[in-house]
Amino acid sequence: MAKGYWVSVHPAISAERLTAYDKLAGPAVQAGGGRVLSLLPSRGGRVVAHEAGITQRVVLIEFDSFEQAVAAYESEAYQKALVALPRRRRARLPHHRRRRLTGGPRHR
Known part of the structure; x- marks a missing residue:
């Protein structure tokens, strides 16, 4: 079964x-x-962007399946976590900044 992934890019968010x-x-x-x-940058870490890259916080999370990734996002517990994000970002993240991907065949 193909794995599922969350790839999240977070704009600047206050430490609190x-x-x-x-x-x-x-x-x-x-x-x-x-x-x-992967979590870049880690707290206190630094990122250097090359070739028009981004320096925002990037998080990569793996699940055993695409369905599991979707279910985790839609869970009551995770929806409560989203409330902690700033309102304007919270409204944008699920649609424009968060991607759920399914794993494809591995390239050699």
């Missing part, structure tokens, strides 16, 4: 809101079977 979101989102993602593969 990020902490509130992380406190709720982390357990919700884990309960939904998600595993954080």
